[in-house]
Amino acid sequence: MISRRRLLVGGGALAGTGLGLLWLRQGGDSSLPPDTSATGGLRLDSGLGKGFDRFLASLAGTDPLGAAWVEAEGVEHIGSLVDALDGSIHTAQNARELADAVAGRVRADFQEGLTCRVGGWVLSGTECRLVGLRHLLLRLEPGNAQLVAAETKVPSVADYAEGHIAPLANWGPKSTRVGEKFNVQIDGHSGLWFQFSGAPAHARIVIDGELVKTSVSAKVVTSGLFGEMQERILATPGRYDIALVDPVRGIRQPVGQFVVRPRKAASGPGKAGFCEIEKWGPQSTRVGLAKNEQPDGAMGLWVRSACMPRDAQLIVGDDVVKSSVKKFGLSAAIPAVFLEAPGELELVLYSPATGQRQPVGVLVVE
Amino acid sequence: MIDDLAVSPQPYAGGLKCDVCIVGAGPAGISLALTLARLRPEWRVVLLEAGGRDNASERERDIYRVSQSGRDYSVLDISRRRKLGGTTAHWGGWSKPLDDSDFETNPSWDMPAWPIGPADLKAYYQRACDWCELGGSDFEAEAVAGRFPGAMLEYGDLQGIGQRLFRFSPPTRFGARYAPELEAQDNLTCLLHANLLQLVRAQGKLVEAVVAPLDGDTLRIAADRFVLAMGGMETTRQLLHLRERDVDDGEGVYSPHLGRYFADHFGFSPARLLAPAGLKYHMFTESQERLMPVLTFSNEALRGEGQNNACMRLYANAPDPLLSPAYAEHAAFGFRPGEYWQYDVKMTVEPRPHRDSRLALTNERCELGLRRLHLTWKIDERDFTSAYQLLDRLGQACSVAGLGRLQITRENSPELRANVSGGCHHMGTTRMAARVGDGVVDPDLRVFDLENLYIASSSVFPRYGYSNPTLTIVALSLRLAEHLAGVSAGGRP
Ligand SMILES: Cc1cc2nc3c(=O)[nH]c(=O)nc-3n(C[C@H](O)[C@H](O)[C@H](O)COP(=O)(O)OP(=O)(O)OC[C@H]3O[C@@H](n4cnc5c(N)ncnc54)[C@H](O)[C@@H]3O)c2cc1C
Numbered sequence: 001m002i003s004r005r006r007l008l009v010g011g012g013a014l015a016g017t018g019l020g021l022l023w024l025r026q027g028g029d030s031s032l033p034p035d036t037s038a039t040g041g042l043r044l045d046s047g048l049g050k051g052f053d054r055f056l057a058s059l060a061g062t063d064p065l066g067a068a069w070v071e072a073e074g075v076e077h078i079g080s081l082v083d084a085l086d087g088s089i090h091t092a093q094n095a096r097e098l099a100d101a102v103a104g105r106v107r108a109d110f111q112e113g114l115t116c117r118v119g120g121w122v123l124s125g126t127e128c129r130l131v132g133l134r135h136l137l138l139r140l141e142p143g144n145a146q147l148v149a150a151e152t153k154v155p156s157v158a159d160y161a162e163g164h165i166a167p168l169a170n171w172g173p174k175s176t177r178v179g180e181k182f183n184v185q186i187d188g189h190s191g192l193w194f195q196f197s198g199a200p201a202h203a204r205i206v207i208d209g210e211l212v213k214t215s216v217s218a219k220v221v222t223s224g225l226f227g228e229m230q231e232r233i234l235a236t237p238g239r240y241d242i243a244l245v246d247p248v249r250g251i252r253q254p255v256g257q258f259v260v261r262p263r264k265a266a267s268g269p270g271k272a273g274f275c276e277i278e279k280w281g282p283q284s285t286r287v288g289l290a291k292n293e294q295p296d297g298a299m300g301l302w303v304r305s306a307c308m309p310r311d312a313q314l315i316v317g318d319d320v321v322k323s324s325v326k327k328f329g330l331s332a333a334i335p336a337v338f339l340e341a342p343g344e345l346e347l348v349l350y351s352p353a354t355g356q357r358q359p360v361g362v363l364v365v366e
Numbered sequence: 367m368i369d370d371l372a373v374s375p376q377p378y379a380g381g382l383k384c385d386v387c388i389v390g391a392g393p394a395g396i397s398l399a400l401t402l403a404r405l406r407p408e409w410r411v412v413l414l415e416a417g418g419r420d421n422a423s424e425r426e427r428d429i430y431r432v433s434q435s436g437r438d439y440s441v442l443d444i445s446r447r448r449k450l451g452g453t454t455a456h457w458g459g460w461s462k463p464l465d466d467s468d469f470e471t472n473p474s475w476d477m478p479a480w481p482i483g484p485a486d487l488k489a490y491y492q493r494a495c496d497w498c499e500l501g502g503s504d505f506e507a508e509a510v511a512g513r514f515p516g517a518m519l520e521y522g523d524l525q526g527i528g529q530r531l532f533r534f535s536p537p538t539r540f541g542a543r544y545a546p547e548l549e550a551q552d553n554l555t556c557l558l559h560a561n562l563l564q565l566v567r568a569q570g571k572l573v574e575a576v577v578a579p580l581d582g583d584t585l586r587i588a589a590d591r592f593v594l595a596m597g598g599m600e601t602t603r604q605l606l607h608l609r610e611r612d613v614d615d616g617e618g619v620y621s622p623h624l625g626r627y628f629a630d631h632f633g634f635s636p637a638r639l640l641a642p643a644g645l646k647y648h649m650f651t652e653s654q655e656r657l658m659p660v661l662t663f664s665n666e667a668l669r670g671e672g673q674n675n676a677c678m679r680l681y682a683n684a685p686d687p688l689l690s691p692a693y694a695e696h697a698a699f700g701f702r703p704g705e706y707w708q709y710d711v712k713m714t715v716e717p718r719p720h721r722d723s724r725l726a727l728t729n730e731r732c733e734l735g736l737r738r739l740h741l742t743w744k745i746d747e748r749d750f751t752s753a754y755q756l757l758d759r760l761g762q763a764c765s766v767a768g769l770g771r772l773q774i775t776r777e778n779s780p781e782l783r784a785n786v787s788g789g790c791h792h793m794g795t796t797r798m799a800a801r802v803g804d805g806v807v808d809p810d811l812r813v814f815d816l817e818n819l820y821i822a823s824s825s826v827f828p829r830y831g832y833s834n835p836t837l838t839i840v841a842l843s844l845r846l847a848e849h850l851a852g853v854s855a856g857g858r859p
Contacts, residue, residue, distance in 0.1 A: 340458020
């Protein structure tokens with residue numbers, strides 16, 4: 001644990017800049033107990049004044065980034081961070097000027113190549129120092145820990161209490177097949193409707209534990225499967241819980257389950273010698289996108305079966321693709337070039353020793 | 367007319383004579399043969415195809431077997447088809463002309479680029495779009511930006527970055543799509559299961575092609591001119607067979623360039639981008655039209671810095687929790703207001719011509735009696751450096767413009783470099799050049815040392831860009847058709 005004293009060593013920082021700090025210094029008297037009303041309850045005292053503290057406090061959600069940067073750089077001294085902040089940041093006269101000065105410095109950092117890396121992210125040096133500074137300051141006050149954790153915690157709707165929000169007459173569609181969008185809307189999402197009467201305007205739909213875009217009118221709530229979630233859910237057969245939540249009251253009203261059914265196998269089951277295929281996936285992808293990407297860009301595909309012949313190979317269309325028999329069944333690599341056109345790729349298992357073939361199913365490229 | 371030598375060889379037993387003999391009925395051979403036959407109704411055109419209408423048998427596929435060393439060309443076995451329509455039997459239909467700068471010599475590379483320019487191909491590209499059924503021939507990315515607000519990053523904002531557009535063929539299966547037209551063309555004979563075994567040369571020109579079905583008699587075809595359109599590997603294989611002495615210090619088939627500079631576009635997914643929601647740098651369909659904008663280097667960077675051309679596609683994906691999309695709500699970090707997503711960045715990279723990346727003949731023979739090929743695929747490490755510079759440029763441009771941040775998810779490491787795979791585009795081994803010392807074919811696609819042998823294939827590409835090659839292959843074939851017919855662009859004989 002780094003002590004406050006150690007952190008502040010080198011904290012003649014501010015004086016070093018020789019700059020005005022007019023607004024920043026207002027209320028910067030550290031002999032008074034910290035006033036946390038303007039910092040969302042966070043106790044944070046940079047010594048640079050309330051205005052700057054408020055600014056740092058406003059950088060919600062950046063603590064993991066700050067922590068990662070501080071750790072990677074081995075930064076211990078707040079003073080050195082403050083020192084490195086640009087003069088224009090120090091001379092800001094009000095919140096607006098401070099935000100503008102930071103934004104200007106961030107932009108200039110990128111232009112001048114003054115960047116830092118955190119977890120692979122390329123950020124401006126100023127960004128890293130600010131989130132690092134915030135992290136170090138927050139860490140000095142153990143009371144901040146809970147608030148910081150709450151900042152970054154994705155609100156878990158699963159924690160909401162079950163309860164009643166509004167009467168539900170009906171909803172739909174209730175199912176689809178792998179890879180098949182339904183009720184497709186203009187922006188490409190699959191639309192779902194719910195006949196709730198009198199749902200509050202702030203109510204939201206939750207699908208598979210995630211809040212999704214929702215629009216509420218007096219008699220109907222509409223929502224659906226969007227973007228990445230749509231891809232993920234439509235690629236994987238299963239049952240997905242749907243609920244209506246009221247984030248203000250922290251209540252969750254279960255609606256039902258949306259079912260994604262597997263695609264039918266291309267043809268009938270194979271002859272004896274191949275066991276039944278329990279599961280396989282991914283069953284769909286998008287043009288140009290190899291899900292479960294392998295180092296060579298191919299899409300990793302798995303077939304689960306209890307008694308896969310040792311010499312089993314996977315045939316895609318007419319081509320045998322790289323595959324290997326595993327404990328769980330078989331894994332194979334579908335070359336990325338096979339995913340360039342929308343359509344359906346028929347997958348068949350083949351055993352050269354016996355000449356037997358076992359249809360697996362159809363991989364949908366949307 | 368289409369005839370199958372495996373089924374009815376009798377009418378051809380005495381051989382054939384024609385004005386132009388084209389070998390290989392993929393998109394190159396089909397578009398060339400039909401155009402030429404239409405331009406010259408008084409000529410007889412013969413189109414020879416090794417495969418039939420169905421997929422090749424195991425025996426036929428074995429003819430393509432190639433040994434390899436160097437980096438693993440893992441797509442080798444799936445990268446070509448032996449049937450009417452050629453490899454369009456399973457191509458993806460991604461289509462785009464080369465960028466203007468792709469025709470230009472890159473000052474930091476050691477080989478000259480195209481001896482022709484975009485203006486020489488413009489009219490042919492337009493017609494190639496029809497052949498490939500693209501539903502449009504406009505490749506201006508700006509136009510798309512205007513039509514689909516929010517689909518692309520704003521122009522002018524992104525220093526050092528350019529934007530381009532792909533279109534998509536349905537994809538047209540040239541065999542099925544054009545078989546009725548081949549059937550209907552009276553002065554054209556397309557022979558299926560006609561494997562080219564040998565080209566016979568006499569005094570600086572070719573006189574005959576010897577062909578045979580797998581189980582049948584040979585047939586000799588005499589022609590005034592010959593075109594090899596057998597794809598980017600078999601065409602080179604035949605030219606290497608034309609060497610009567612095992613030397614490569616001369617011109618044309620004896621050029622030291624023949625078989626060298628084998629290239630394929632390669633790709634990988636090295637990064638994630640935090641950027642405005644709803645970007646469409648991936649294939650999307652709008653009113654029946656399939657389009658795909660991509661991000662590239664700007665022309666200035668390509669020309670001024672001698673970069674490889676490369677393109678980036680974006681696919682929305684689950685965010686990295688370290689820097690969630692909500693991070694972009696911090697206006698003080700320069701972000702423009704709006705909703706943000708995270709995207710996986712997929713790159714396709716232009717390889718520079720690599721002398722030691724090559725096709726060579728081995729002493730093993732296939733059942734046709736042809737020596738088998740050996741492939742050594744190489745990529746210059748500097749090609750990866752350039753690709754990562756493009757990524758840096760994108761990250762910097764988005765960050766400066768307040769439109770995002772970049773995360774490198776895979777470093778430019780030996781492991782990454784060792785594992786990239788090809789796109790099944792066989793380019794470079796019969797390169798086109800203005801000077802005989804720089805290539806195998808001249809700007810009219812004629813093999814330098816043979817007065818009547820031409821090549822229609824991506825093997826003639828001397829610089830590769832990142833665009834998939836088929837649209838350019840067809841454009842070159844249409845241009846060759848007019849050259850052979852003796853007409854000027856778009857004209858009549
Ligand atoms: C999986 C896959 C996806 C692809 N996706 C795209 C894409 O999205 N966009 C794109 O632009 N390109 C794509 N390509 C590449 C595209 O298929 C080729 O660029 C194109 O088919 C080349 O056309 P070609 O006429 O030169 O050769 P081919 O199409 O290969 O045709 C050559 C013909 O010559 C015949 N032949 C070979 N040897 C002999 C012989 N000895 N005698 C007689 N005939 C012979 C063959 O049977 C064949 O019919 C893809 C390729 C693959 C494998």
